[in-house]
Amino acid sequence: DADVTQTPRNRITKTGKRIMLECSQTKGHDRMYWYRQDPGLGLRLIYYSFDVKDINKGEISDGYSVSRQAQAKFSLSLESAIPNQTALYFCATSGRLAGGPGNEQFFGPGTRLTVL
Amino acid sequence: GEDVEQSLFLSVREGDSSVINCTYTDSSSTYLYWYKQEPGAGLQLLTYIFSNMDMKQDQRLTVLLNKKDKHLSLRIADTQTGDSAIYFCAESNGSGGYQKVTFGTGTKLQVIP
Numbered sequence: 748d749a750d751v752t753q754t755p756r757n758r759i760t761k762t763g764k765r766i767m768l769e770c771s772q773t774k775g776h777d778r779m780y781w782y783r784q785d786p787g788l789g790l791r792l793i794y795y796s797f798d799v800k801d802i803n804k805g806e807i808s809d810g811y812s813v814s815r816q817a818q819a820k821f822s823l824s825l826e827s828a829i830p831n832q833t834a835l836y837f838c839a840t841s842g843r844l845a846g847g848p849g850n851e852q853f854f855g856p857g858t859r860l861t862v863l
Numbered sequence: 864g865e866d867v868e869q870s871l872f873l874s875v876r877e878g879d880s881s882v883i884n885c886t887y888t889d890s891s892s893t894y895l896y897w898y899k900q901e902p903g904a905g906l907q908l909l910t911y912i913f914s915n916m917d918m919k920q921d922q923r924l925t926v927l928l929n930k931k932d933k934h935l936s937l938r939i940a941d942t943q944t945g946d947s948a949i950y951f952c953a954e955s956n957g958s959g960g961y962q963k964v965t966f967g968t969g970t971k972l973q974v975i976p
Contacts, residue, residue, distance in 0.1 A: 751905070787871065789966045789967055789969055792963075815962040837906070849910050852898075852906070852908070852964060853908075854907050
């Protein structure tokens with residue numbers, strides 16, 4: 748079974764609709780992240796959370812909100828979707844590989860969101 | 864702020880070596896990473912290198928770091944069609960407490976049979 752899962756995998760919605768993307772992990776990591784991926788721009792950080800009570804904005808948080816319902820669950824909401832939020836969204840967790848540095852990130856499979 | 868740059872595309876023939884390059888601006892980078900993204904999937908960590916190293920080898924993968932020039936490369940020996948993917952360079956400047964990880968734009972590797 749996948750360690751980091753995202754639902755839905757694909758979503759088409761209309762401008763102005765509220766959308767929630769969900770992420771669950773079984774890795775036992777405290778840190779979770781939401782990124783969006785756009786062609787030619789790489790990954791940009793939207794929000795990150797160190798634990799249930801600690802949520803922080805990333806570089807492109809405007810138009811998004813998050814909720815950390817439990818250690819294993821981190822959801823991303825678009826309160827009123829707009830077309831330029833069309834992108835591939837990734838959830839990630841981070842932990843420490845044995846003998847390695849911190850901040851190694853483990854990614855979910857992504858959610859492709861299209862806003863018409 | 865930190866910036867990580869990569870060329871967007873690389874095409875190689877099966878069996879040849881691939882070299883994917885990356886430059887970064889953060890002089891305090893502590894760790895540098897290479898991630899691989901296969902079609903329809905999330906990123907997966909391939910390898911990492913600590914900034915006080917200049918080379919790391921792992922089977923077909925060789926990572927070279929020139930800290931003076933802030934240049935990182937990933938060499939894939941005997942490239943296979945299964946290596947076709949997008950490769951992301953990333954850097955962070957610490958461990959333990961949160962240190963921002965900055966990703967490059969990704970290099971799409973196309974392997975021609």
